Structure formats: structure tokens, C-alpha cells
Amino acid sequence: MSAIYSLQQISLSYPQQRQRTQVLQDISLELAPGELVGIIGPNGAGKSSLLSLLSGCPAPDSGKLLFAGKSLASIPLRQLARQLAFLPQHNPPLTGLSCYQVAALGLLPHKSWFEPDNDYDRQQVLLALSQTGLLEKQQQPVESLSGGEWQRLTLARALVQQASVLLLDEPTNHLDVKHQHQLLQLLLQLKKTVICAIHDLDLAARYCHKLLLLDQGKVRAFGRPEQVLQPALLSEVFELPVAVSQHPQYGWWQVQFISPQVAL
């Protein structure tokens, strides 16, 4: 199977106070279609920057970035939007739009200027809302949603967009435990290529086909969870002692950070 993403010696920097801060350095990797890839690493490791880069904006300073075999920068934005959906991390905006209306925005890249929504489109929107458990809230304004519901609504929009690749920035962040698992299960069931930044290493190990460990803008490890979750590596990157174990019954990998003892 050919790679959906191919990165060759990618570097990215941002201007900051007359200097350029290097956020990604010399990243080379290939991502296969249909996989759920978790990007892990401490704050400032470059997780969000890598996701933005994969969404096409900003373009890398140097290196080659191919999407489905073509240079990502050469693909028109509208065409890209039919294949790729980026779900950035932000709170529900004060718009007055209803949930249905936000999900229906996913139709945008498929519609020409004066083309109205048809019955099929409306069914797609309702299907996406029911997949994300928001069907009952379709007429409610997005301001009334909790952080987790808003997260699921942006996923519903991406589903309407019919993108085969989803990029998510910390999708489980605002969710309670049940919804964290529900969301990741849904992402697995979709059989799409999903690349998400994720903080919770246990969730990452449990659901992701592959993990990408970033530290200071560099790839430290990339592979199956058990390959990446090496105690020595993790404790070096996260600067805390780590114990990695396997769940006795289910065999999932579990990571426990051992914080310095504090007298209670």
C-alpha cells in the first residue's frame, strides 16, 4: 500500500521577535492509509505544528511533503478539503449557528456557488450527527454545547466533508472518560486515516495503530505502541521515571509516570 503522507527531511520554523524559532526539525516518515496514528510528546514538542503542517498551512521551510503521492502545496485548497479535514482545538465560538448548520458546513467543498442542499445532503448531515450522538441537539445553538459536545460536532462536520484523512488536535481533551473511549472507538470504526495529537498515553496505546513520539521538534520514535513506549525513552522525553506494563487480562500497554515522592 502506498503511503498517504510522505515526509522527507521536513523542517518548520516560526518568526518570533526577529528570530526564527525552530519547531520541527528534519522529520522523515511515511504514514499508511487507514491507520489511526497518535502523536505524543510533552508540551512544545511540535505536535500541533506537525498537524498544521500536514493540513497544508503553513508550508514547511524545507523538505518534501507529499500527500497521496502529490506535493501537498500543489493541491488546490478546495480539492484538498474533499480529502482532508483538520479539526483544530478551539472552544465553541459565539456564532448563533445551530449544530445542524455547523455540521452542514462540511458540504461546502462539494458545492458550487448557487447549488442548494438536496435531500441526500441533509441525510448525510443527519447521519453524521447521529454517529456523533448529537442528533437530539441538532437545533440547539453551538454556544450551548459543552467542550466535549463541540469536539464531537467538529468531527460530525468532518464526516459530512467526506474526507478520508482526519487530523485532530487533542480530540479527547475536554471529554469525560466515557466520551474519550466513545470518540476513539468511533474514530477506529470509521476506517479512515486518522492522525491525532493526544496527551493520554494509555488511550494512545489502547487505540492507536501507531504512535509518533515527538520531542523538541524531532521524531524520537515511530512505530507500534509497544515499540514506542519504551520506559527509558519515555522517561528521557517526559523527564519523569516511567513504568510500562501490560494489562494482565487484556494485554493493553499502560504507562505510569512515577512522580517524586511528596510527603502528605
Added chain:
Amino acid sequence: MSRWTRYYPLALTALALVLLVSVVISLLLGSVSFPLSTLAAALQFNGTEPLAETIIWQLRLPRVLTALLVGAGLAVSGAVLQNASRNPLADPYLFGLMAGAALGATIVSIVLPEQQLSMALGAFVGAMLAIVLVLAVAMRQQRQRIEITLLAGVAVSFMLSAISSFILYFAEPFAANRVIFWLMGSLSRSSWQSLMLIGPPVVLLLLLALALRRQLDALLLSDSSARSLGIRPERLRLVLLIATALVSAVIVSQCGGIAFVGLLVPHMVRYLFGVTAVPLLLGSALLGAVFMLWVDNLSRTLLAQQEIPLGVITSVLGSLFFLLLLRRRV
């Protein structure tokens, strides 16, 4: 979302009917009032009512239609700018348009009176000068373009106003009065010619905004969401900025300053029909047209033998309405 959002097609139809009735009443109102039968005869152009025919066809109809288009154009411009910038204070005059138009009118009538140029032309050139100055600053920015446009508009306004004030200060009082009254806004100069100038840009802006309705809705979320949907937010905003600036410049040059319509009408429509582009744009066009028609009717009929400047009425009515609306919302 407001209670009426779901019924907006019905509400829009009702507004369209109100507009139609308002047009008929506006044609009947004036220093010479007609009964409905005379209006019907005059509109048929069958020669039975020669005086009424002249008044209706030469004076009232172009004026009523101009009012309608000016109101619709300013309100749609305001709605587009507010949604595109996610800034509730955006308004068609944000480019320093008024100050530019004022300077143009001042120069034409005070500095170059022997050239016999029309104030409308001077105002249009002045308004375009302001737009070019503001965009020259804003074009260089990749981020926060609308915020910078707003600030640059304020700065350009002060600069151009200072120049016109300086010229007016040394001008003879009669000529200065002429410019100042012109700036207060009036539709009394409306003709079929001015209608031809205002009509196409307003209709084109409305069509453009309706074609971009999904893009406008997507901009309400965030720039990164919009980009993920295949939109280039900065480029889209620039197109919309230029389109609304052109429409506003044409309107200002033909009718002078008509404050508050572009700022206020979209907010009233949003309050009634919600924020999505289609009800907002159509509602703004209709309500802007109705509002402007009645403002002009008041301006024509409130005082005998004299017209009240439009800008005065829109500002008084507009601010009152607005304050009441704000009070109810809290």
C-alpha cells in the same frame, strides 16, 4: 437563535409585502398627494394624468427606487462585513469612506469651483482615495486584516477630515454650508441616472454574497476551520472588503452620508432571523430597503417646503432603535 429563525421564509415574504406596500405609499406621499387611482393611471402611462405621470415617473419613482437600493446596499454591505470579520462594529464606512467623500466634495466645490465638476464625482474619487489608502496598509498584513483595516480606516478618516476642515475653515460660508448639507445625506438628487449607477453594484454585491453564503457561514467559526473547508479566509475577506467598499463609495457619492443603516439593520435582522447568511442577507436587503424608504418619506414630508437631511433621521431613529434592542437583550 431567535424564535423566528425557523420561520424565516415566511418572515421574509412578509417583509417583501411590507416593502411593496411601502413603495406604493411612498409614491403617493409628497407635497402633491394622489389617490391610488391616479397612481394606477399614471403608472400605465396612458396620458390621462399628465401632471401625475411627470411627478411619478420623473421624480418619485426614481427616488423611491434609489432609496430602496441605497438601504439594501448599505445593509447588505454591513451584514457581509460584520460576518466576514466576526466584528459586530464593522460597517460600510469603516474605510474612512465618508471622510474621503467629504474631502472630494470639498475640493470640487471650494478649491476648484470654476471647473464645474459634480460633487458626486469629487466624492467618488475622494472615497476611492480613502479605500486605496486603507487597503494599501491592510493588504500588506497577512493576519488580523480586518482589525488593521478598521484602525487604518479611523486614521485615514482623521487625516482626510483634517484636510477638509482646513479647507472649509478658510472657505466662504455659503460654499462651506453647501458641502456640509451635502454630507448630511439626501435622496433629493435622485434620478434615473443615479439609479443606474447605484443599482448594478448593489445587485451584484447581493448576488456575490449569496453565492458565497456557505463561505460566510464558515468564517463565523474560525479561520482554521474555514481553511479546513477549502477557503482562504484572507483572500475571501479581501474580495468582500473591496466589493463592499465599491458599493459604499457609489452610494456615498450619489447620496452623501447616511449613517447607521449599515451598522444597525444587520443587527436587527440577526436578532430576528439568526446569523446564517441567506436569511441575514435577504433580510438585511429587505429591511434596509423598507427602513430607508420610510426614512426618506419622513425626510420629505415631516416639514412643509423643506427636507430634513437623511443622515439626521437615520442617526436619531437608528440609535433609539438600537438602544431599545440592547436593553431588551440584557
